[in-house]
Amino acid sequence: MKRIAFTLVAVGALGGAGxxxxxxxxxxxxxxxxxxxxxxxxxxxxWRLISVNHLAGGTLKQVRAQLGNDIAIEAFRTGKLxxxxxxxxxxxxxxxxxxxxxxxxLASGFPSAGLQSFVAGSAVNVQFMVKDGKKYAATGGWGxxxxxxGKPGDETLHKTCYACHLPAKDRDFVFARYAP
Amino acid sequence: MKRIAFTLVAVGALGGAGxxxxxxxxxxxxxxxxxxxxxxxxxxxxWRLISVNHLAGGTLKQVRAQLGNDIAIEAFRTGKLxxxxxxxxxxxxxxxxxxxxxxxxLASGFPSAGLQSFVAGSAVNVQFMVKDGKKYAATGGWGxxxxxxGKPGDETLHKTCYACHLPAKDRDFVFARYAP
Numbered sequence: 001m002k003r004i005a006f007t008l009v010a011v012g013a014l015g016g017a018g019x020x021x022x023x024x025x026x027x028x029x030x031x032x033x034x035x036x037x038x039x040x041x042x043x044x045x046x047w048r049l050i051s052v053n054h055l056a057g058g059t060l061k062q063v064r065a066q067l068g069n070d071i072a073i074e075a076f077r078t079g080k081l082x083x084x085x086x087x088x089x090x091x092x093x094x095x096x097x098x099x100x101x102x103x104x105x106l107a108s109g110f111p112s113a114g115l116q117s118f119v120a121g122s123a124v125n126v127q128f129m130v131k132d133g134k135k136y137a138a139t140g141g142w143g144x145x146x147x148x149x150g151k152p153g154d155e156t157l158h159k160t161c162y163a164c165h166l167p168a169k170d171r172d173f174v175f176a177r178y179a180p
Numbered sequence: 181m182k183r184i185a186f187t188l189v190a191v192g193a194l195g196g197a198g199x200x201x202x203x204x205x206x207x208x209x210x211x212x213x214x215x216x217x218x219x220x221x222x223x224x225x226x227w228r229l230i231s232v233n234h235l236a237g238g239t240l241k242q243v244r245a246q247l248g249n250d251i252a253i254e255a256f257r258t259g260k261l262x263x264x265x266x267x268x269x270x271x272x273x274x275x276x277x278x279x280x281x282x283x284x285x286l287a288s289g290f291p292s293a294g295l296q297s298f299v300a301g302s303a304v305n306v307q308f309m310v311k312d313g314k315k316y317a318a319t320g321g322w323g324x325x326x327x328x329x330g331k332p333g334d335e336t337l338h339k340t341c342y343a344c345h346l347p348a349k350d351r352d353f354v355f356a357r358y359a360p
Contacts, residue, residue: 045229051300052232052243053279055286058294063232065245065359094359099233102355104347106235110340114238120231120359160290167284175282179245179274179300 033152035159036143038130040150041069044090048073051179054096054118061096063120066176076178082141083172087131091176097121124148129165129174140165140173213332215339216323218310220330221249224270228253231359234276234298241276243300246356256358262321263352267311271356277301304328309345309354320345320353 030039047067055062068076069088075081102117125148133141144161146153165173210219227247235242248256249268255261282297305328313321324341326333345353 047228048226049229049245049247052234052245052274053282053297053299054232054234054243054276055295055297056236057296058292060292060295063234063243065229065232067229092359094232096234099355101348101351102233105344110344112238112240115235115240116237117233117235119233119357123360164285164290168281171281175279175297177299179272180303 030150031152033145033147033158034155036130036136036139036145038128038143038145040126040145040147041088041090041128044069044088044126044128045092047090049179050076050089050176053176061118062093062124063096063118064094065092065120066090067092081172083131083174085131085133085141087129089129089174089176091127091129093124093126094120095122095124125153140169142173210330211332213325213327213338214335216310216316216319216325218308218323218325220306220325220327221268221270221308224249224268224306224308225272227270229359230256230269230356233356241298242273242304243276243298244274245272245300246270247272256356261352263311263354265311265313265321267309269309269354269356271307271309273304273306274300275302275304305333320349322353 032039044067047069050066050068050072052063052065054064067090069086071084071086072089075083075087096118097120099117099119102119106115106117125146127147128145130136130143130145131141132143136143139162142162142165144158146157146161162173165175168175171177212219224247227249230246230248230252232243232245234244247270249266251264251266252269255263255267276298277300279297279299282299286295286297305326307327308325310316310323310325311321312323316323319342322342322345324338324345326337326341342353345355348355351357
């Protein structure tokens with residue numbers, strides 16, 4: 001019982017440390033995104049991984065990760081659709097960068113010829129989808145927010161979010177699938 | 181105070197639920213990797229994100245994520261080198277797959293022309309680096325393990341791990357850098 005209590009305290013303490021690393025520390029400092037009124041969720045960088053992807057073929061070369069709060073992760077793992085109220089999905093986008101150290105290994109031809117590794121470089125933006133069936137009824141139950149360097153994008157940008165997610169309507173407007 | 185206590189219990193309960201989802205449920209079921217004797221750490225899929233990358237240019241097309249246990253994440257965030265004993269880094273590798281839903285949006289030319297999204301498809305393998313300065317003194321303090329579908333690779337494969345990580349010697353043999 002003593003060990004259980006210790007574990008809980010330790011997890012709590014670590015969660016707190018993570019939350020302190022969010023650039024905007026206080027609720028009052030954080031600017032809400034237009035239309036949906038969403039602020040950057042405290043501690044989102046500590047959330048668990050949903051999946052990763054990268055963009056190629058155009059001028060944007062990005063590596064990306066999607067993280068989910070506990071409600072999101074449970075819904076993904078159990079295949080629950082639509083996602084329940086309280087779900088928040090964070091999409092982190094970085095410029096892709098080359099990795100000298102990795103490429104030194106890959107240049108040797110191991111594990112196969114011609115490979116290069118592209119890693120996460122500077123942050124581009126962070127996007128959030130927040131599920132609230134009542135509040136966001138007009139947009140499939142989702143609120144959307146896009147932040148660059150902690151600052152929300154403008155209203156014009158936020159007007160594109162829902163339309164952009166329509167092709168994923170069969171999966172409750174969510175593109176990301178849980179990676180095994 | 182009541183609220184704090186509730187939060188700690190909730191985090192503890194969720195951590196437990198996550199651990200139950202690891203495919204190999206019992207310590208006894210899990211086969212250790214050769215040379216280093218490392219088994220798949222229970223609950224690693226719940227660990228926090230270090231960074232992501234992808235491989236391109238050759239026959240292997242993969243998207244990848246690196247997750248860290250609490251000791252690893254704290255070391256990355258504070259820039260602590262060498263990594264302390266107890267650090268575990270997990271590298272998850274997936275075959276890259278195309279995303280029909282994402283590509284429908286990108287085909288419209290938004291947000292810029294010619295883009296395609298490549299997402300995590302089937303799992304390829306999962307690798308672990310475990311820091312134990314005494315136990316693994318001969319290999320920079322790190323033990324290495326590689327698993328495919330829950331089964332460890334052979335001794336020949338595991339003999340390549342340390343040599344492969346030598347180019348990252350200045351960062352304690354760790355390729356991954358923490359993504360902002």
